[in-house]
Structures are given as C-alpha cells and as structure tokens.
Amino acid sequence: MKGLLLELPLTAYEEVHALQKRWVGQRVSGRLDRDLVILVEHPPVYTLGKRGGRENLRVSEAFLEEKGIAVVQTERGGNITWHGPGQLVAYPLVHLEKAGMGVAGFVAALEEVMVKTLASMGVVACGDPSNRGVWVGDAKIGSVGIRVTQGVSYHGLALNVAPDLTGFSWINPCGLSVPMTTAAKVLGHEVSMSEARAEMKGAFGALFSGGFSEISLDALNRLSHSG
Secondary structure: OOEEEEEEEEOOHHHHHHHHHHHHHHHHHOOOOOOEEEEEEOOOEEEEEOOEOHHHEOOOHHHHHHHOOEEEEOOOOOOOEEEOOOEEEEEEEOEHHHHOOOHHHHHHHHHHHHHHHHHHOOOOOEEOOOOOOEEEOOEEEEEEEEEEEOOEEEEEEEEEOOOOOHHHHOEOHHHOOOOEOOHHHHHOOOOOHHHHHHHHHHHHHHHOOOOEEEEOHHHHHHHHHHO
C-alpha cells in the first residue's frame, strides 16, 4: 500500500508536533492504515531532545523571549537544535516492522533522503555513523532525531536548504561545537525551496517500495477519522 505525504506551509512547531502525536496514536492503533510523511517549514524555534540541551544555549532564554523564539521540550532523541524558515523538515510516521526496517537502518535511510535531495541540487554530502546527520566536509547540513513508540516512528529530519544560520550561532547544535552550513551557502547562489521540497518528495518516494501519494490536511483528517 502506498504511503501518504502531507505538505504543509510554514507552520508553528507546536502545531505540527500535536498533529504528529495524534497520528502516531492512530498509526499504532491501525486507524491510520498507512505510513505518513509530513513536509514543512517552521517559524524560528529551538527544540530540546531527550538528552536535554539548555546547557548548550549560548544566550539567555530571556534574550530568546525578546526575539519571540520559543524553547520547546520534545520526546525525540538527541540534544538541542534550531528550526526556521528555509530549513526543510520532514516527519515520517512509519511502522518500522511493517516497513522491514530497524531503528539504525531507518535513521540511515533518512540521512540518505537528505543526501539524495542535496545531490539533486548539486551539493555533495554524506552521513557519518559516529555523528548522525548529513555533512559537507566538516560542516553539518542536515540533522536527524527520531522517537519510536510501539513500533511507529515520529519526529524526523531537518535539512538546511537556505535558512539564516544566525539561530544556530546561539547554540551548540545537537550538543556539538561544529560549523553549520546550507545548500545555498555551499552552492554560492539562491536555492528554491519549492524545488527542494519537490526533490525531497522524490527521495522519500524512492525510500519505500510502494511510494507515496500526496494528501491534503482535510483529506487526511477525514481518512483517519473514518478508520
């Protein structure tokens, strides 16, 4: 059975987080009978993983509050990271056993989605098993952080297509003192987010044998409520 792909416009992190948690529960119960990938960008926000991350803030939370940037605790693996416009985020809600994948293989597959998306834009990148994510030389361009509940994954990946990197300068990203980069910076010219979204859709479609069909938010709500 084909999976589903929901593409959202710029949407608040907390709103998409709530959608994930609802649909993960429905995927676990079988009410949602297929895997789902959510593709989105967020307004500026910092998210904390299970390993925490407040100690990796380089500025005060009062400073961030003045900037209107929230710090949100989540259930995913990893440490602190930043999301913002120009960064393409994907949340795959996948029943791993039915997809024939273990956690390590699934994380590697998400890294491969980012590598393929970047390659389509002319950026050569690779994963690093000792430091999860995707790298261009010694600079990090993509991050992975997931959680699995009752066999279903959520949270996911974040790819720096063309964001303003200032937000990363206020933290040690993922608890590491590493430089961050973007596809636009590597290429030296502007990069279309719509093109990046299209390429990532293709990369996710190739990840699963059945591929994915695009669905609207209204249609997804009707589907899951009728299950």
